[in-house]
Amino acid sequence: MAKVTYGGLSYECGGNSILDCLTAQGVPVPSSCRAGVCQSCIMRVVDGQVPQKASGGLKPTLIAQNYFLACACYPETDVEVVLPDAALGKMNTRVIRVEQLNADVLGIWLKPSRPLEYKAGQFINLFKDESTTRSYSLASVPALEETLFLNVRRVPDGLMSSWLFENLKPDDELTISDAAGDCFYVTGKPEQNILLIATGSGLAPLYGIIRDALLNGHQGMLSLYHGSYNPDGFYLVEELRQLMLAHQNFKYIPCVSDGEATDGYTPGMVLDVAMTKHADLTGWRVFLCGNPEMVKTAKRQTFFAGASMRDIFADPF
Ligand code: FES
Structure with missing residues (x-):
């Protein structure tokens, strides 16, 4: 009979779902519908395998990270599982390079003390001290770079960003979480x-995702729209233009929302420009990152333009 291990203790599942098995033992697993719909009982398997049916309805990116729904999971073999938050460990990193990418965005390159398993576009938590933590997306691509590349936006009076802008230097040590x-x-x-x-710095995950897709031989169009008030707000412009020259299926459209646009910058709000060009998104995959209001509106607009919810990925960092 299959056993479920959680928090160092093992329980006989006895033909029950992992949710029923664990809650019967007093383990506080969040749940609501108990029917594989609401996804509130999401867990991650860290050892063993859960049946395929247990990940029905989850996004491919979650399935790739071994997430499953505890209420829909009837294990056939022994498994060890964790709640999503508990899956994140910590590690030390050394600062390799610090460089301002523009007036408001700091580029930080880190070398982790052990290999970090991640996909370009995921985020890590950065710890200043016990009580100050912020999440930053990874702009690096594991197959291309040994160092992790973060883009930190300066937040007025921000505890973390002010500290990083004013103090960080090569050879400093920083603690981060798993991705x-x-x-x-x-x-x-x-x-x-x-x-x-x-x-803004929502470009970070997309810079990683685009390079990862191209590295994997993606053949469909990759259309990147990056928004800023004025041309000074852009960064990685040369790198993205070079990428466009090297790959016919990649298009980079920097959009300026304030004032006249010149020199290859498109005038207008980034979301308006993108949605005018892409009125029909049926069958498209969509990535949205940056200002939370823009991301929220863009989710709705891209869905109404035909993109499936399963194909819309958003990151409000
Ligand atoms: S409790 Fe709703 S999906 Fe499991």
Whole structure:
């Protein structure tokens, strides 16, 4: 009979779901519908395998990270499981390079003390001290770079960003968490067109996702719209233009919302520009990152333009 291990203790499942098995033992697993719909009972398997049916309805990016629904999971073999938050460990990193990418965005390159398993576009938590933590998306691609690349936006009076802008230097040590999040590229549909929209440092995960997709031979269109008030707000411009020259299926459209646009910058709010160009998103995959209001509105608009909810990935960092 299959056993479920959680928190160092093992329980006989006895033909019950993992949710029923664990809650009967007093383990506080969040749940609501108990019917595989609401996804509130999501857990992650860290040892063993759960039946395929247990991940029905989850996004491919979550399935790729071994997430499943505890209420829909009737294990056939022994498994060890954790709640999503408990899956994140911590590690030390050394600062390799610090460079301002523009007036408001700091580029930080980190070397982890042990290999970090991650996908470009996921986020890590950065710890300043016990009580100050912030999440930052990874702009690096594991297969291309040994160092982790973060883009930190300066937040007025922000505890973490002010500290990083004013103090961080090469050879400093920083503590980060393992990577998490479902905003990353999944292989398997190389012909699918992909729309990517970012404001500010929301570019970070998309810079990683685009390079990861191209590295994996993605053949569908990759259309990146990056928004800023004025041309000074952009960064990685040369890198993205070079990428566009090297790959016919990648288009980079920097959009300026304030004043006249010149020199290859498109005038208008980034979401308006993108949605005018892409009125029909049926069959498209969509990545949205940056300002939370923009991300919220863009989710709705891209869904109404035909993109499936399963194909819309968002990151409000
Ligand atoms: S409790 Fe709703 S999906 Fe499991």
